[in-house]
Amino acid sequence: xxxxxxxxxxxxxxxxxxxxxxxxxxxxxxxxxxxxxxxxxxxxxxxxxxxxxxxxxxxxxxxxxxxxxxxxxxxxxxxxxxxxxxxxxxxxxxxxxxxxxxxxxxxxxxxxxxxxxxxxxxxxxxxxxxxxxxxxxxxxxxxxxxxxxxxxxxx
Numbered sequence: 001x002x003x004x005x006x007x008x009x010x011x012x013x014x015x016x017x018x019x020x021x022x023x024x025x026x027x028x029x030x031x032x033x034x035x036x037x038x039x040x041x042x043x044x045x046x047x048x049x050x051x052x053x054x055x056x057x058x059x060x061x062x063x064x065x066x067x068x069x070x071x072x073x074x075x076x077x078x079x080x081x082x083x084x085x086x087x088x089x090x091x092x093x094x095x096x097x098x099x100x101x102x103x104x105x106x107x108x109x110x111x112x113x114x115x116x117x118x119x120x121x122x123x124x125x126x127x128x129x130x131x132x133x134x135x136x137x138x139x140x141x142x143x144x145x146x147x148x149x150x151x152x153x154x155x
């Protein structure tokens with residue numbers, strides 16, 4: 001039993017170390033791009049997750065007010081990282097899209113990490129990779145649940 005406790009402790013420490021490394025990398029990407037971490041997360045949502053989105057979608061995804069999203073989009077638009085365009089079905093709404101400049105800049109920053117990560121994966125078999133994928137997916141879902149609980153608590 002103590003061996004299992006030791007492995008769980010090691011795993012918890014590895015997760016914490018990984019999370020800190022991700023936070024550090026994100027912070028440096030934001031610095032290089034000239035944005036804050038929330039702006040970077042917005043770009044991540046647009047570039048990696050959904051493509052085009054409404055400001056309301058971004059507000060919900062980032063836990064921000066629509067006013068805060070408007071200010072964020074103004075900053076990102078000034079840097080040529082996002083563009084606003086009319087909604088195709090509702091002319092009262094706008095759609096936000098990443099610019100090719102933003103996609104290129106973000107890719108320049110993360111491509112070396114992705115390449116090194118792909119090399120790292122070469123040391124694992126398909127079964128290992130499936131288990132790692134399941135663990136990371138379940139961990140991300142758990143993290144999201146707890147993030148939503150915190151958002152519901154408000155200020």
